[in-house]
Amino acid sequence: MVKRKTKFICQECGYESPKWMGKCPGCGQWNKMVEEVEITGPARRGAFAHTQPGSNLLTKPMKINAIEMENEPRILTDLNELNRVLGGGVVKGSLVLIGGDPGIGKSTLLLQVSSQLANKGNSVLYISGEESLRQTKLRAERLGISSENLLVFSETNLEEISRTIDSENPSFVIIDSIQTVFHPEVTSAPGSVSQVRECTAELMRIGKTKGIAIFIVGHVTKEGSIAGPRLLEHMVDTVLYFEGERHHTYRILRAVKNRFGSTNEMGIFEMKEFGLEEVENPSEIFLEERSRGAAGSTVVASMEGTRPVLVEIQALISPTSFGNPRRMATGIDHNRVPLLMAVLEKRVGMLLANQDAYLKVAGGVKLDEPAIDLAIAVSIASSFRDRPTRPTDCIIGEVGLTGEVRRVSRIEQRVQEAAKLGFERVILPANNLSGWTGPKGIKLIGVSSVSEALQAALGE
Structure with missing residues (x-):
């Protein structure tokens, strides 16, 4: 006997309640509770069931020493930037979630990757829930994509998708997007918390049992996080964010979760008429429009995963017109700005309590490592003293x-990147000078305190 009852689910965090509430107790958001019909009755096959015929998942515990490993190499695409962010290539049986703003280029990126994998002899199934077959063909012609191994399927019913995967047996599957796919046995609307959770769990079962690498496109909310329950990001193996301004041509692909590699990697792409092209040397891109002789501008070598990237940090210090001075930052943690200004005021003697501070990382990059502290402090002092670096x-x-100025990691790689781009001096912690010599043509200046750094950079 099937029974129906209703419940209210928060569309942000997945919190369930038997009655409607204006404010969600789980995440604190207002007007996010949506009524959904819950069907109770005989137990149906769950999305995590692993006793299906032909399943290769374990049905009993095994000793870890008795588990046999398959030495299968990762599958490489023609985009080295994507390979780096994925940790060295695509892993078979992995579930990758890609999120980004509308129109940022998620579908373009995945269609290009599908073509590259298909041209290497792999069978790829591209499933579009937002575009018809003709619309997908138009996009493929614009990108110059043509392959016999690339199959295109326009469907949103998960059972039809599962049957197609069983019959075609592809090596790679792309779902665009997970918010349009629905499970017939779930009564809620497509894109709801229940649908996204069940559909992702079923796709994960398919990928793990058959060894198929599955890419899922996810929409994002106005705050920039992936729409749907937070559980979605915990279920998948890799979470990638595709960032960038729609009015600029450069795009940044960043990994925020990766079970097969580093989560600090970043890939740079440029959107052109015929698709996305990777940027091999992003440091030149970030520094090409730098103003020479301007106060408040410094360059720092920041590590993005395994690759050093040189970016420009800009600061603008001006007298405040209000009772409380403003502290604003773009691309760095805004809490770091008042902390470093307090250090300059206490240890160097700069009177910054009545000054507004605006800081920005040029190029739209987000930096969060401690090695950028000294560059921020020098930028603030340069703008305040009106002395260019x-x-x-x-x-x-x-x-x-x-x-004090403390030691940072991977200093050799940072200095080599600066030397490659023509920098003549590197101001770095004095403790990082021991045990190695820098490349020829560049002068290393070791400092132990902020005062010494300002003396070296500004001549104070």
């Missing part, structure tokens, strides 16, 4: 609350 200086170091 040398355009051939690169500044690296972590700043402590007592004003």
Whole structure:
């Protein structure tokens, strides 16, 4: 006997309640509770069932020493930037979630990747729930894509998708997007918490049992996070965010979760008329429009995963017109700005309490490592004193609350990247100078405190 009852589910966090509430107790959002019909009755096959005929998943515990490993190499695409972000290529049986703003280029990226994998002899199934077959064909012609191994399917019913995967047995599957796919046995609307959760779980079962790598496109909310329950990001193996301004041509692919590699990797792409092209040297892109001789501008060598990237940090310090001075930052943690300004005021003697501070990382990059502290402090001091830094200086170091400059990791790679781009001096922590010599043609200046760094950079 099937019984029906209703429940209210928050569309942000998945919190369930038997009655409607204006504010969700789970995430604190307002007007996110939506009524859904729950069907109770005989137990149906769950999405995590692993006792299906032909399943290769384990049905009993095994000793870890007795588990046999398959030495299958990762599948590489023609985009080295994507391979780096994925941790060295696509892993068989993995479930990858790609999120981004509308129109940022998610479908374009995955269609290009599908073509590249198909041209290498792999069978690829591209499932579009948002576009018809003709619309997908128009996009493929614009990108110059044509392959016999690339299959296109327009469907949103998960059972039809599952039957197609069973019959075609592809090596790769792309779902565009998970918010349009629905499970017939779930009564809620497509895109709801229940549908997204059940559909993702079923796709995960298919990928793990058959060894198929599945890419899922996910929509994002106005806050920038992937729409649907937070459980979605915990279920998948890899979560990638495709960032960038629609009015600019550059796109950043960043990994925020990766079970097969580093979560600090970043890939840079440029959107052109015939698709996305990877940017092999992003440091030149971020520094090409830098103003020489401008106060408040410094260059820092930041590590993005395994690759050093040189970016420009800009600061603007001006007298405040209000009772409380403003502290604004773009691309860095806004809490780091008042902390470093307090260090400059206490340890160096700069009167910054009545100054507004605006900081920005040029190029739309987000930096969060401690090695950028010294460059931020020098930028603030440069703008406050109205003394420009040398355009051939690169500044690296972590700043402590007592004003000391602390050691940073991978200093050799940072300095080599600065030397490759023509920088003549690198101001770095003194403790990083021991045990190695820098490349020829570049001068290393070791500093132990913020005061020494300002003396070296600004001549104070």
